[in-house]
Amino acid sequence: MYPSGPDTDRNCGTRLGTHTLDVHPQFKCHLPSRIAEYDFFMTSPSDYPQSQTIQDELDILEKHLQDAKARLKEGAPPRAPRLLVANEGPFSTSSQHFLLLLSDSALPLGSFAFSSGLESYLAHTRPKSSFPAFLDFSLGSYASTTLPFVLAAYRNPINLVELDDTLxxxxxxxxxxxxxxxxxxxLLSIWDRSFASALPDGGSKEAVAVLKEFAILLRATSPVATNDLPTASAHLGPLFGAIACILGMSLRQTAYVFMLSHVKALLSAAVRASIFGPYHAQKILASVEVQEGIGGVIERVWDTSIEDAGQSVPIMDLWVGRHEMLYSRIFNS
Amino acid sequence: MASPFPTSSSAPGEGNLVVDVMPQKISGLSAMTFQYPLKLISPSSTSYQKSVLVFLLTYGGGLVGGDQVNLKIIVKKTSKLSIVTQGHTKIFKSLSPDIVTRQKLQVMIESGAALCLLPDPVQPFQFSAYEQSQIFEVADTGSLCLLDWVSAGRTARGEDWDFWKWSGRNEVWAASEAGRKRRLLLRDNVFLNAQELNDEDRDHSVRRKMQGLGIFGTLVLRGPLMEKLALFFLEEFAALPRIGSRDFRSQDMKDKDSSLVLSPQEAWRKQRLRQEALDGVLWSAAKVRGCTVIKFGTCTVEGGRVWIGGMIKQEGSISDKFGEDSIMCIR
Structure with missing residues (x-):
C-alpha cells in the first residue's frame, strides 16, 4: 500500500504535515535530498575544508552515476515486444521470413475448412451462445491438449514419430x-514441396532427415482406416513444432504463431458463420484480451510434459464429437 | 522379540488383487491384500458366477484430504473380474489445494481375460483436490470396460463444480509382446483446475466450463468381449436425430407414420431419445485406435445413471458375460 513514487510521497507528507524523510525507507536513500541536506548545514566558511572533502565525495559519486548510466545504455535490451519482431532465432533474417510465412493465413493448410467445434457449439447453445466465451474455452482447451506437443517437437524434433503417435x-x-x-x-506437403528447397543455412540436418523419414513412413501407412494402429498419422501440432524449429524460429514465436493461427481460424469461421462481420473480427483479433489470452495459455503449458497434456474443457469433446450430428454444416469440424 | 508372523506386504492405502481361473473352471481370487483407507470385499464364489465380483470400498465411503490409494490388479489368462463400489466415492475437502487426495489403479489384463469396472461416480466436495490415475495394460485378446465419471459435488448443498482441482487420467496400453515395446493406445486426460482460466471470475471457472452439466463421464471399451457393446453405441450414435433438422413431412404422412407399429428396438430408441431430451444428455461415441470411447454429460447425476444404465442394459452383453451384479452401480 505504499504510494508509487517519491513525488506522491512528498505531497502526502506536506499535506499531513509529517516528516516523511524519517519515515519512508524509499526516501532515506534518495540521493538529491541527501545533497540538499548537506548543502543546507555545511556552507559556513569555518567548515570550508570539510565541505571541500564533501564536494570531492560528490564529484566521485556523480562520476559513478554517469558511468552507471552509460553502462545501462549499452546493455539495455531492445524495447521491441519480445514475442514477434525481435531477432530471437539462431539465424535471424530468414527465420523472420519464415515466421511471416507460417503465420500467413494464405498458408495452404486448409484451416478455413475447420471451425474447431464453433459451429457445433452454436447449434448446441442457441440462443445463449457467446463467441468470447467459446474463444476462451477453445484457446484453453487447444493449448492444454495440443500445445505441449508443439513445444516438445520443437525441443526434440528427433522424437517426431513418437510424439505424433502419442498425440x-x-x-x-x-x-x-x-x-x-x-x-x-x-503442412508436411508444404514442407516437402515448397520449404525444403529454401532451407536456411544452419538448419539441423538431423531434424530434416527425421521429416524425410516421417514422410516415407506416412506414405507406407494405408490411407484406409483399419483396426490396426497407424504407424504415422501426421497431426498438425508436432509437425508444426518440428518444422518451425528447422526454419529457425524461436520456441516462443512458434508457440505464439501456433495459437494465433488457431484464433485466426476461429474468427474466420465466425465471420463465415455470420456471427459478426470482418471488422469486428479484426477488433477481437487485435484486442488486448486475445493477446493476453494467448500469452497466458502459453505461460501455463510452457513446462507441461506431453504425458500431462489433456482436456481442460471436457464439454469441448462433446461439441466437437457431435459436429457430425448437425443437420446442415458449412465446416468439417 | 521378533514377530512370529511374516511381515505384511502391504502399505497404507495399498492393495493387490490377482484373479485367476480356479480348477473348477470358474474365475476366483488367488490373492487379495489391502490396507486402510482402502478396503476390498468379495462375496464368496459360487459355481455359477460368471466373473469374480469385488467391492472397492473406502472407510466412510470416501477419501479424506490427502489419502492415497494405490491398487494393483492382475487378471490372469481367461479369467473375468467385475469391480463395483458401494456408492459415490466422496472426496472430502483438503486443508489446502496442495494436499492432494490420490487414487491410483494399475491393471494388467492378460490374453483372453476381461475386466469390467462400472463404479458409482466420484463426488468431489467443495475445496477438495483430487488426482486419479487408471492405467490398463491389455493383452491382444484381453477385454476392458471402464466407466469413469465425476459429478458436480453435493448439489443439494448448492455445490456446483466447486472443488479446487480434479484430474483424471485413463490410459490403455497394448501389452508388450515378444520383441515389442508396450504401445499407448489411448490416453484420456481431463484436468479441471479452478485457478486456470484467464478471467476475473476464477472462483467459478470450472462451473463456467461445465456449461450446466451435473455429471461428466467417459466409457472406454476394448477387446473381443466388448465388440458388440461398442458397435451398439456407435450405431446408436449414428442413428441420433440430426441437430437443427426440421420435419418436412405433411400432416398425412405424419399420421400415417405414427400409426406404424414400431419394432421393440425402435420403440426403445424413441423412448430413450425422449428421456435424453428431458435430462439434457449430450453424448458422443468414437473409435480411437481399436478402443471405443463414449463421452457423455447430463444435467443431473440421476439422468446420467439412467442413460448409461439404460444403454448397457438394453444391449445386454455385459450382464451376459459378467453377471447381473457387475452392473449394480448403474441400475
Missing part, C-alpha cells in the same frame, strides 16, 4: 482427429 492416442473424437490430420498432412 493420436490422446485425441478422443473422430472429428477432431480428422481436422488435425488433414492440416498436418497439408
Amino acid at each position: 493420436d492416442a490422446a485425441i478422443m473424437c473422430t472429428v477432431g482427429r480428422r481436422a488435425s490430420v488433414a492440416q498436418g498432412r497439408a
Whole structure:
C-alpha cells in the first residue's frame, strides 16, 4: 500500500504535515535530498575544508552515476515486444521470413475448412451462445491438449514419430482427429514441396532427415482406416513444432504463431458463420484480451510434459464429437 | 522379540488383487491384500458366477484430504473380474489445494481375460483436490470396460463444480509382446483446475466450463468381449436425430407414420431419445485406435445413471458375460 513514487510521497507528507524523510525507507536513500541536506548545514566558511572533502565525495559519486548510466545504455535490451519482431532465432533474417510465412493465413493448410467445434457449439447453445466465451474455452482447451506437443517437437524434433503417435492416442473424437490430420498432412506437403528447397543455412540436418523419414513412413501407412494402429498419422501440432524449429524460429514465436493461427481460424469461421462481420473480427483479433489470452495459455503449458497434456474443457469433446450430428454444416469440424 | 508372523506386504492405502481361473473352471481370487483407507470385499464364489465380483470400498465411503490409494490388479489368462463400489466415492475437502487426495489403479489384463469396472461416480466436495490415475495394460485378446465419471459435488448443498482441482487420467496400453515395446493406445486426460482460466471470475471457472452439466463421464471399451457393446453405441450414435433438422413431412404422412407399429428396438430408441431430451444428455461415441470411447454429460447425476444404465442394459452383453451384479452401480 505504499504510494508509487517519491513525488506522491512528498505531497502526502506536506499535506499531513509529517516528516516523511524519517519515515519512508524509499526516501532515506534518495540521493538529491541527501545533497540538499548537506548543502543546507555545511556552507559556513569555518567548515570550508570539510565541505571541500564533501564536494570531492560528490564529484566521485556523480562520476559513478554517469558511468552507471552509460553502462545501462549499452546493455539495455531492445524495447521491441519480445514475442514477434525481435531477432530471437539462431539465424535471424530468414527465420523472420519464415515466421511471416507460417503465420500467413494464405498458408495452404486448409484451416478455413475447420471451425474447431464453433459451429457445433452454436447449434448446441442457441440462443445463449457467446463467441468470447467459446474463444476462451477453445484457446484453453487447444493449448492444454495440443500445445505441449508443439513445444516438445520443437525441443526434440528427433522424437517426431513418437510424439505424433502419442498425440493420436490422446485425441478422443473422430472429428477432431480428422481436422488435425488433414492440416498436418497439408503442412508436411508444404514442407516437402515448397520449404525444403529454401532451407536456411544452419538448419539441423538431423531434424530434416527425421521429416524425410516421417514422410516415407506416412506414405507406407494405408490411407484406409483399419483396426490396426497407424504407424504415422501426421497431426498438425508436432509437425508444426518440428518444422518451425528447422526454419529457425524461436520456441516462443512458434508457440505464439501456433495459437494465433488457431484464433485466426476461429474468427474466420465466425465471420463465415455470420456471427459478426470482418471488422469486428479484426477488433477481437487485435484486442488486448486475445493477446493476453494467448500469452497466458502459453505461460501455463510452457513446462507441461506431453504425458500431462489433456482436456481442460471436457464439454469441448462433446461439441466437437457431435459436429457430425448437425443437420446442415458449412465446416468439417 | 521378533514377530512370529511374516511381515505384511502391504502399505497404507495399498492393495493387490490377482484373479485367476480356479480348477473348477470358474474365475476366483488367488490373492487379495489391502490396507486402510482402502478396503476390498468379495462375496464368496459360487459355481455359477460368471466373473469374480469385488467391492472397492473406502472407510466412510470416501477419501479424506490427502489419502492415497494405490491398487494393483492382475487378471490372469481367461479369467473375468467385475469391480463395483458401494456408492459415490466422496472426496472430502483438503486443508489446502496442495494436499492432494490420490487414487491410483494399475491393471494388467492378460490374453483372453476381461475386466469390467462400472463404479458409482466420484463426488468431489467443495475445496477438495483430487488426482486419479487408471492405467490398463491389455493383452491382444484381453477385454476392458471402464466407466469413469465425476459429478458436480453435493448439489443439494448448492455445490456446483466447486472443488479446487480434479484430474483424471485413463490410459490403455497394448501389452508388450515378444520383441515389442508396450504401445499407448489411448490416453484420456481431463484436468479441471479452478485457478486456470484467464478471467476475473476464477472462483467459478470450472462451473463456467461445465456449461450446466451435473455429471461428466467417459466409457472406454476394448477387446473381443466388448465388440458388440461398442458397435451398439456407435450405431446408436449414428442413428441420433440430426441437430437443427426440421420435419418436412405433411400432416398425412405424419399420421400415417405414427400409426406404424414400431419394432421393440425402435420403440426403445424413441423412448430413450425422449428421456435424453428431458435430462439434457449430450453424448458422443468414437473409435480411437481399436478402443471405443463414449463421452457423455447430463444435467443431473440421476439422468446420467439412467442413460448409461439404460444403454448397457438394453444391449445386454455385459450382464451376459459378467453377471447381473457387475452392473449394480448403474441400475
